[in-house]
Amino acid sequence: MKIRVRLFASYREAFACDELALEVPEGTTCAVVQDRLATERPTLERWRPVVRYGINQRFVSADTTLAEGDELVLIPPVSGG
C-alpha cells in the first residue's frame, strides 16, 4: 500500500526533500518506517529512541499500524518557542 511521509528538520535535510511516497506492506507500523528511513540515512539513527509520530496530523504511538493513503510525519524532538 502507498503512504506519504512528511519530513521536517533533520529528516528533511537527510533526504533533501520534504515528502516521500513509500510503498509498504500491510501491517507496517510507524516504528518500522523509522527503521527503514534510518537504514537508508544512518544520520537519522540518533533519533530512534526519541522520535514521535503523527498520522494525518494526530499524535500516535510507535506501534500504530498504517493504512493505505495515510500521511505519516516523523517528529524528532521539538524545540518551538
Added chain:
Amino acid sequence: MQVLGNCVEDFAFSRAPLAVEPVLARIADPRQGAAVAMVGTVRNQTKGRAVLFLDYEAYEAMALRVFAEIAARMRERWPTTTGIAIHHRLGRLAVGETSVVVAVGNPHRGEAFAACEFAIDTLKAEAPIWKKEFWADGTSDWVAPGVAL
C-alpha cells in the same frame, strides 16, 4: 480568529517579524482585567556557546491543531479566560528577535499568568516546531531539549 464559548482564539505562523501589540489587539475584550503576553526571544548563547542565528521550521497544519488543543485545555482549566493568541515566527531569526508571542486575557491577572505559562510550556513540549542553532564557530545542529545525542 474564532470565538469558542466566550473566548477569542487566534493562532498564526509568520515569516515576518512579530510585534506584541498586534497580538494583544487580537484578544482585546472588555471583560479582560489583565492580558499577559509571553515574548520568546533569541538568546545569544547556549551553554556558553555563542549563537549567531536560529532557523525555525514547523509542520504548520499539525502545529495549529496542537495550538487549538492547548487552548481547549486552557479554557477547561481556566474557564474565565477571555482570549488566547499564539503567534510563532518561522525562518531565520537573529539574536534578540522575537520567536513567539503567547497572549492570554482574563478578568484577573492570576489566572492569566498561570494560563500563559501553561500555554508556552505545553507548546514547547508538544508543538511540531523545530529550531536549528547556528554557532559562531561555524557549526550548527537541531535543538533537542533533554536529549543526549
